Amino acid sequence: GQQLNQSPQSMFIQEGEDVSMNCTSSSIFNTWLWYKQDPGEGPVLLIALYKAGELTSNGRLTAQFGITRKDSFLNISASIPSDVGIYFCAGQGRGAQKLVFGQGTRLTINP
Amino acid sequence: DTAVSQTPKYLVTQMGNDKSIKCEQNLGHDTMYWYKQDSKKFLKIMFSYNNKELIINETVPNRFSPKSPDKAHLNLHINSLELGDSAVYFCASSSGSETQYFGPGTRLLVL
Numbered sequence: 047g048q049q050l051n052q053s054p055q056s057m058f059i060q061e062g063e064d065v066s067m068n069c070t071s072s073s074i075f076n077t078w079l080w081y082k083q084d085p086g087e088g089p090v091l092l093i094a095l096y097k098a099g100e101l102t103s104n105g106r107l108t109a110q111f112g113i114t115r116k117d118s119f120l121n122i123s124a125s126i127p128s129d130v131g132i133y134f135c136a137g138q139g140r141g142a143q144k145l146v147f148g149q150g151t152r153l154t155i156n157p
Numbered sequence: 158d159t160a161v162s163q164t165p166k167y168l169v170t171q172m173g174n175d176k177s178i179k180c181e182q183n184l185g186h187d188t189m190y191w192y193k194q195d196s197k198k199f200l201k202i203m204f205s206y207n208n209k210e211l212i213i214n215e216t217v218p219n220r221f222s223p224k225s226p227d228k229a230h231l232n233l234h235i236n237s238l239e240l241g242d243s244a245v246y247f248c249a250s251s252s253g254s255e256t257q258y259f260g261p262g263t264r265l266l267v268l
Contacts, residue, residue, distance in 0.1 A: 079256070081259075083198075086261075086262075087261055087262070088161075088247050088249075088259035088260050088261050088262050089200070089247070089259045090259070091256055091257075091258070094256055132198055134200065138254065141254055143188055143190075143205050143207070143212065143213065143251065143253070143254045144202050144205065144213055144215075145202065145257060147199070147200040147201070149197070149198070149199055150198045150199070150200075152198075
């Protein structure tokens with residue numbers, strides 16, 4: 047089945063640093079999504095990307111939909127303690143309702 | 158005014174028991190989902206219902222039986238629970254293939 051390879055699996059950074067994570071797929075997706083999961087909670091949507099090459103920002107977060115439609119990245123600038131959590135990429139095919147998730151990137155921030 | 162709610166939040170039970178998890182959404186969405194998150198935080202879709210009709214069944218054991226009494230509710234019944242069923246189960250909802258919104262999760266522990 048479809049699989050997403052998300053990297054890195056974990057990151058340990060200092061507060062104020064920028065963060066970058068990415069997802070690659072063996073197949074094409076028509077929508078790329080980035081979710082964040084806080085401990086004990088469900089995933090919350092951060093950014094949705096609908097078009098190849100699209101670059102979208104949400105505050106300090108920026109995500110891009112790769113031109114090949116097989117990859118996406120998420121950047122977080124000037125990290126703060128509340129950015130701690132697990133970040134998931136997810137891909138969705140055309141008209142499909144199923145989301146395929148990456149393995150997650152666990153972000154830890156040292157104050 | 159929670160958008161997607163699940164009950165219970167925690168469920169601890171013995172192997173072999175039968176249990177149910179309930180999900181309700183007040184977003185007016187027509188599609189609901191069940192996802193399973195394992196101990197490594199990997200999220201995988203189990204089922205999807207659109208207007209009370211099953212549209213996705215990802216080769217889940219038939220001990221798992223979803224039921225959708227109406228568009229706003231999707232319950233998950235699990236028969237003869239096994240140790241490997243221990244996980245966090247997330248309900249989600251969407252309008253068609255649009256953005257999916259997740260519930261807070263039900264943490265199931267089978268002893």
